[in-house]
Amino acid sequence: MTVRGGVVVVVQVGIAVGCAPLLIGLLRTVRARLEGRAGPPVVQPWRDLRKLWAKERIVPEHTSWIFAFAPVVLVSSALVVAAIMPLVSTASPFDHVGDLFAIVSLFLVGTVFLALAGLDPGTAFGGMGASREMTVAALAEPTLLLAVFAIAGRAQSSNLGAIVTATLHAPRSVVSAQSLLALVALVIAALAECARLPVDNPSTHLELTMIHEAMVLEYAGPDLGLVELAAGMRLLLFGTLIVNLFMPWGIATRTALPAIAIGAIALVAKLAVLGVALAVFEVFTAKIRLFRVPELLAVSFVVAFLAVTAAAFLG
């Protein structure tokens, strides 16, 4: 690994960690403004994290190593994804492992550990949340994989760097039936994976509806901080994945420092736009009832399936 390659990795991981809470803060602020509230400042999630990390670590009785281990796995899997995915440059030193299937699997590792950690303390809510999360994941993962398959067909490779480079060289390939279908499927699956509306409401603790919050109910202090950070990073990384697959403009293709700087600025700008768009969408969306979630995910699965069909027959 060259020094410049190292710079790329450091910048990518730095943006993923540093901007994830800011993205959550931006979402909350925009949402509050649209609802006519003043809302917290954008940096509020960072302050919350600082507060949580300064607290004493409390672990529920009778929990196993999984409970203590899960936040670390969650954060580290997100960190690995941030390092191997082309966030600001396609010329990352880990490019050869930046495979879409690998990235989807890495996200799944975090999901599984969080579900196990929800079960571990043996509380009713934790188990309920874990079971719901697994239902959603079991339905969203096939969609993700199929959508990825359709996108990989466009560039003849499932390597993210190769796909982004191919899109940069042939920008019109984005405006095709299979790309559009894959985009729709990917957005729905990503919303489900990130526990956002309309699948899960991140700002409620109502026992009938919560999924993600139910699983992390037993976490407190520094562990809760890690889980929250990981949730933010997950949202940021899924957002980046979608943006870079369909609108990669601005991303660096080399490891020169000015190009990296432009790539970083472009990424932050695109994420800000995406965050505002997501917040606006969430203001106008209601959470769908839990038993209708499989229907929504079935729609996204079928749309992904149609994307693959279109790629096979029209491609």
Next chain:
Amino acid sequence: MTTDTYRQLLGLAAGVMIVAAVLALWRRSLSAIVRILAAQGLALAAIAVLVGAYHHEVSDIAVGGMFVVLKVVVIPAVLLRVVRDTNNQRQSEPLVNVSTTIVGAAILTVVAFAATRGLVGLHPSPEADALPAGFAVVLIAFFGLVVRRNALVQVVGFLMLENGIAAVAVLAGAGISLTVEMAVALDLLLAVLVLQILSARMQTKFGGLELDHLSELTD
């Protein structure tokens, strides 16, 4: 417009048509289903305009314009009025559960693509590549007619069926005669107006749009 762009845009419009058909199977809200129908009509109009622009046929562009007026504005407006007049039922429950229906639609799409392979192979062209989408819309709309027992959703199903047929006509003939399409459009408008009156009658007689009310003959 280069052939590549043309092929991509046609594929895009055809894809929107299929997705609209699938979404209509998913949604329960009647007004949402009507809006999806309007979106599908817009995609169909886009196909006609694209074909016309590529082949420099003014009549096809005119057909596209007529599609916009009829299928995006007039018919959805009439149907939305029916929805507004429905005082108690703004949702329609499907007979089969929605997830199964949607997976069925996916299978039908593959069947349509597989069944039209021979047809596409006869004369490879950008239009022929998008042709299977029209067949898929026809099959999905027919499937929708089978699984939904609501008068309004049935009307939407018929209109989607017609959209699919129109798409096939425009794509297979690389254009369509304005006279023929005007005649079809007038028929269609008449059918929708008649069905609007019928649904208003159903509304006053039975207080709802469910077709199961129509199972008995009475004096």
